[in-house]
Amino acid sequence: MNLGIRAILYSARKWKKTLLVFCLLLAITTLVLSGLAIADAQEEQAEEVRGTTGASFTVERNLSTGGWASGNGGSYSTQEFITEEMLQEIGSVDGIAGYDAAVVSMPYYYTQSGESIVTEDVNNSFYTYGSLNSEYNELFVSGRFELVEGTHITEDMPNGLILSRDRAEKNGLKLGDKVSGINNPYADDPEVEMELVGIFDVLADKDDEATMYDAATLWDYTDYAFCSYNAMKEMAVNYEDGSKLQEAHFFVEDAAQLDNVIAEVQNISSINWDNFIITANDEVYQNISSALSDTGTLITTLIVVITAVSMVLIILILSMSIRSRKRETGILLAVGIAKPAVILQYVLETLLIAVVAFPLAYLSSKQVAGTLGTLFGKAAENVIVTPEHFMLVAIVGGILLVAAVLVSSISTMRLKPKQILSQME
Amino acid sequence: MNLCKRACLYSIRKKGKTLTLLAFLLVMATLMLTCLSIQSATETANANIKKALLGYFTINAKTLESGIPEDTVSQILDVDGLSGRYTLRSYTYAAYFDADGNLLEINTEGAAQVPEGYENAGRVVANSNSQEDSYFTDGGFEMVEGNPITTEAGSQVLIHEKFAQRNGLSVGDTMLLGNVEDKDKTIPVTVAGIFTNTEEQDSIGMAPSYDLYDNIVFTDLSTASFLLYGTEGTTNVQYGDFYVNDPDELERIMTDVQELDGVDWENCTLTRYDNDYQNAKESLEGLQNIVFIAIAVVSVICFLVLALFLTLRLRGRIHETGVYLAMGISKGSVLLQYLLEVILVAAIALFISFGTSTAISHQIGSSLLSQVTSETYETVDLTGENEAAQEPTEDLGLAEIEVAVSAEDYALVWAFGMVLCVASTALAAYPIMKMKPKSILSQMS
Amino acid sequence: MSIMEIKQVGYSYDNKKKVLKGVNAEMEQGKLYAILGPSGCGKTTLLSLIGGLDSPGSGQIYFDGQDIAKTGLSDHRKNHVAFIFQAYNLIDYLTPAENVSLTSKLPPLPILERLGLTKEEAKRNVLKLSGGQQQRVAIARALASEAPVILADEPTGNLDEDTAQDITEILKESAHKMNKCVVVVTHSNELAKQADVVFRLKKGELQVLERVQDGATQPQSRRNNAPRSERRAH
Incomplete structure (x- = not known):
């Protein structure tokens, strides 16, 4: 009788034992698979956390390497400005989530009926950012402002405008209203038509004098506005350098990659980096990075411990199950079946169980992940058992099982058949 | 011969089997304790993150x-x-x-x-x-x-x-x-x-x-x-x-x-400034949940595996059971003997597990510490290229992460471990105990 | 022509107690040999050595003139000898028929039927059979293996008298009709009486107690005082 048939007959006839070993294998494999999925989910989640830290870098003109010229307002730098092409080139680098660059001016706004939109101040000028992507404006990123209605200004929006809720209400404006802006109504500046696309709330305390170093502090936060860069350019058409970009902020997806992203940006050959300075800003990430990586290390350790323990458990279980078959081993040897054939039979039986248990564990761990998903919501959705996990577990598990059977058989196989028979229970 | 003596003799004479059980229980208890100590350490890490987000x-x-x-x-x-x-x-x-x-x-x-x-x-x-x-x-x-x-x-x-x-x-x-x-x-x-x-x-x-x-x-x-x-x-x-x-x-x-x-x-x-935290809040909760999920999965499967293992062990003793019953020893007494053996070994395993898991926790703790030092060095090195004068990392007064087995965790594992050993032994013994001695003996293998 | 030859075989447990001290014997096909001796004298050990379950501390065992230590114990077990145990030692997850098929390519049913098992019994769980029937299966397994030597360790030890007699008959027939060399370790005088040659193992030495000239025609064994002649190799 060949050993394959013996293996199948054993597994089928001793189905209770087979079932037990099967359940154990299933449980342990599910554990390891879930563990692997959890480790990956942790990685993803940590990346998400890092993404929320608003790590960014600033590209600004390097005034120290540029020339200087003097005009009627004093001397000014002739250093090259940041162009829109440059922004797009940098913005297309992998790992950059978004960017903003803005030109600041203090225009006046009028309703369609021609009435001036009033500010808190007697002077009706608004401190306005002509922004490419207002979502990434420092004021929104830092949480001082919050967009409560409408949308942010984006690059493809040529004539958008965002005002504070106070101003919108006081002037009876609502989303979609047409507003026209003039940079300086006392000069020969053009009137540019815009559409109110968003309204923000002020969360920060503007009365706090901590920001007095900034020119913008002369305006009340409610008198701030954001308009499309394009609209700003049109309004400032009479001011040669006034509509050019001095600096731009780029936000990265993963704060841990900030340095790599910056390095890649600095490799863009079409930009003369002598003329620009890059400054990294990842203070928040720096603050939490060590605690965050602690969490990562702990979870990884946990998974490693789980995996190691699982291996030990499998070896223990198999050695127990092999040792309980000493008598059988003795008989098989006595009837002249060679040791390798006997061991091979045991290996085969174990693999037979594994062949069923592993795919089932794949399904059951997916089930576990699914159940966790409904229990814990979003976080657990990241706990996904991938085919790669399965392949890993199946291959390593298979090797481990064979090794475990061999190791477990050593003690029995070292004995002479006579000793086995006399020891048997 | 009373059942205590039988239990002791079995444990001593069947050294291999007792050692396997001991190893198994020890591994399980160590795993649970290590998991729990890791969990409390991640809680500290999480609190540190929250603190470092400077609300x-x-x-x-x-x-x-x-x-x-x-x-x-x-x-x-x-x-x-x-x-x-x-x-x-x-x-x-x-x-x-x-x-x-x-x-x-x-x-x-x-x-x-x-x-x-x-x-x-x-x-x-x-x-x-x-x-x-x-x-x-x-x-x-x-x-x-x-x-x-x-x-x-x-x-x-x-x-x-x-x-x-x-x-x-x-x-x-x-x-x-x-x-x-x-x-x-x-x-x-x-x-x-x-x-x-x-x-x-x-x-x-x-x-x-x-x-x-x-x-x-x-x-x-x-x-x-x-x-x-x-x-x-x-x-x-x-x-x-x-x-x-x-x-x-x-x-x-x-x-x-x-x-x-x-x-x-x-x-x-009064103005609150917790924008960084609010941004990270959801993701952080996710991270915390993942730790919890890991611990939950480990606990459930640990218990499952332990129950199965004890069943497997008991099934190997059907013949012995038949012999006891044939000798007129009551089923209760036999069951009690089996329980006693498991409890005896479990107690030893739990005692040792405190040592092993403390050692492991200590190891994890020191690897965390060395990681922190090397990382700080790295950030200074990298950002140094881009920023001329990088201020040294601020001391945020974060708690040092301690990976240690707490008394509560230890007590918890004791309680759960014992209950589980007793329950799964009793459960595994139930079908055997239901059989007549004759059919047990004839089933021997 | 002897098929098994045992030369100066010695054996000791843990290098201390000497169980066998220079045992010599020769065994032929077509004869039933019985080895008698008190418990613990080394009978089973001797049988194990003959069967290649263990290797002797000293001396050689020859099968068909070749040293089994050289040709390989596993090969010896597989091709030359077949065991029958007191505790039957059937593989419990295999049916009687499958147990017989373990080592044989012959169809198992005729053999089992010849030994008195019904077709239904041949397909049952072996643990559900009576002791006698289990031993018949064990013998069937031994016979089916086509090994010329059958080694039986107390084959009737667990059986009642009638069944024991049946088993003895089967073993005898195996020797005489199927030309096997059957070696039985026993302390049953009933069995010994029917053997062609009876050895006694005493203090580690083997002596021939009885010898029947023509075992095939003599149903009853007879006492024969010629111990020396068996020890010619000495």
């Missing part, structure tokens, strides 16, 4: 007649949940005199106007630590000479490089700060340091003379308090930023603070 609230008591008094500040600091990190700030104006009472000259070039009464006056900024003031952190101010002001009392000032040149002042000199309205009310201060601005002031042409960078003076809080409120010996402040441990508790802490006596909270503005 704080600012009290703006500018409109109050006497600001925030000193004892109110200490009461606020006693509120549960504050991290102990805080900044007190005051802003005022002062007329500048030299030690002899002669007016000092200010810069008026580039000023939108020179308001009346401020011809020789400037802005006075007082901060618990002048280095942390926004002029220094965001405005590009830098010390040129001397030391920043870090004490709340001390009658010191920092002056601008140009102001020092204009008036022939240097570090160590004494000057007088006078109340703008009542110029006779003066306070002598020592020049502790000289600063300069690295960035052009962008409000030139718009700001009044006293707000020009050249005319700003940094001082300590008690000096500002004297100028603002005329206090002597006690320090009242206009603003306070108080950092909390857990930004989730900001709301509660702010409510608690507003219940304190001594301040007219109605006329104060």
Whole structure:
């Protein structure tokens, strides 16, 4: 009788034992698979956390390497400005989530009926950012402002405008209203038509004098506005350098990659980096990075411990199950079946169980992940058992099982058949 | 032979089997204990993240007649949940005199106007630590000479490089700060340091003379308090930023603070600043959930595996059971013997597991520590390329992560382990015990 | 022509107690040999050595003139000898028929039927059979293996008298009709009486007690005092 048939007959006839070993294998494999999925989910989640830290870098003109010229307002730098092409080139680098660059001016706004939109101040000028992507404006990123209605200004929006809720209400404006802006109504500046696309709330305390170093502090936060860069350019058409970009902020997806992203940006050959300075800003990430990586290390350790323990458990279980078959081993040897054939039979039986248990564990761990998903919501959705996990577990598990059977058989196989028979229970 | 003796003899004579069981239980108990210690360590790590996201609230008591008094500040600091990190700030104006009472000259070039009464006056900024003031952190101010002001009392000032040149002042000199309205009310201060601005002031042409960078003076809080409120010996402040441990508790802490006596909270503005935390909140909760999920999965499967293992073990003893029953030993007694064996081994395993899991936890703890040191080094190295002067990483007062087996965890594992051993042995024994001795014996293999 | 030859075989447990001290014997096909001796004298050990379950401390065992230590114990077990145990030692997850098929390519049913098992019994769980029937299966397994030597360790020890007699008959037939060399370790005089040659193992030495000249025609064994002649190799 060949050993394959013996293996199948054993597994089928001793189905209770087979079932037990099967359940154990299933449980342990599910554990390891879930563990692997959890480790990956942790990685993803940590990346998400890092993404929320608003790590960014600033590209600004390097005034120290540029020339200087003097005009009627004093001397000014002739250093090259940041162009829109440059922004797009940098913005297309992998790992950059978004960017903003803005030109600041203090225009006046009028309703369609021609009435001036009033500010808190007697002077009706608004401190306005002509922004490419207002979502990434420092004021929104830092949480001082919050967009409560409408949308942010984006690059493809040529004539958008965002005002504070106070101003919108006081002037009876609502989303979609047409507003026209003039940079300086006392000069020969053009009137540019815009559409109110968003309204923000002020969360920060503007009365706090901590920001007095900034020119913008002369305006009340409610008198701030954001308009499309394009609209700003049109309004400032009479001011040669006034509509050019001095600096731009780029936000990265993963704060841990900030340095790599910056390095890649600095490799863009079409930009003369002598003329620009890059400054990294990842203070928040720096603050939490060590605690965050602690969490990562702990979870990884946990998974490693789980995996190691699982291996030990499998070896223990198999050695127990092999040792309980000493008598059988003795008989098989006595009837002249060679040791390798006997061991091979045991290996085969174990693999037979594994062949069923592993795919089932794949399904059951997916089930576990699914159940966790409904229990814990979003976080657990990241706990996904991938085919790669399965392949890993199946291959390593298979090797481990064979090794475990061999190791477990050593003690029995070292004995002479006579000793086995006399020891048997 | 009583069942205790049988249990002991079985355990001793069947060394291999007992050792396998011991190894199994030990591994399980160690796994559980390690998991629990890792879980509590991740809780610490998570609390550290929350703390490092620096949630704080600012009290703006500018409109109050006497600001925030000193004892109110200490009461606020006693509120549960504050991290102990805080900044007190005051802003005022002062007329500048030299030690002899002669007016000092200010810069008026580039000023939108020179308001009346401020011809020789400037802005006075007082901060618990002048280095942390926004002029220094965001405005590009830098010390040129001397030391920043870090004490709340001390009658010191920092002056601008140009102001020092204009008036022939240097570090160590004494000057007088006078109340703008009542110029006779003066306070002598020592020049502790000289600063300069690295960035052009962008409000030139718009700001009044006293707000020009050249005319700003940094001082300590008690000096500002004297100028603002005329206090002597006690320090009242206009603003306070108080950092909390857990930004989730900001709301509660702010409510608690507003219940304190001594301040007219109605006329104060309290603002919460926890944007970084709010951004990260959801993801952080996710991270925390993942740890919980891991522990839950491990626990459930551990128990499952243990139950299965004990069943497997008992099934190997069907024949023995038949023999006992045939000898007239009652089923209860046999079951009790099996339970006793398992409990005996479990107790030993649990005792040893404390040692093993403590050792493992210790190992994890020290690997965390070495990781921290190497990482700090790395960040300094990398950012050094991009930023000329990188300040050393701030000490946020984060708790050291301790991976240790707590007494509660240990007790928990004991309780659960024992209950589980008993339950699964009893459960595994049930089908065997139900059989008649004869059928047990005939089933032997 | 002897098929098994035992030369100066010695054996000791843990290098201490000497169980066998220079045992010599020769065994032929077509004869039933019985080895008698008190419990613990080394009978089973001797049988194990002959069967290649263990290797002797000293001396050689020859099968068909070749040293089994050289040709390989596993090969010896597989091709030359078949065991029958007191405790039957059937593989419990295999049916009687499958147990017989373990080592044989012959169809198991005829053999089992010849030994008195019904077709139904041949397909039952072996543990549900009576002791006698289990031993018949064990013998069937031994016979089916086509090994010329059958080694039986107390094959009737667990059986009642009638069944024991049946088993003895089967063993005898195996020797005489199927030309096997059957070696039985026993302390049953009933069995010994029917053997062609009876050895007694005493103090580690083997003596021939009885010898029947023509075992095939003599149903009853007879006492024969010629111990020396068996020890010619000495």
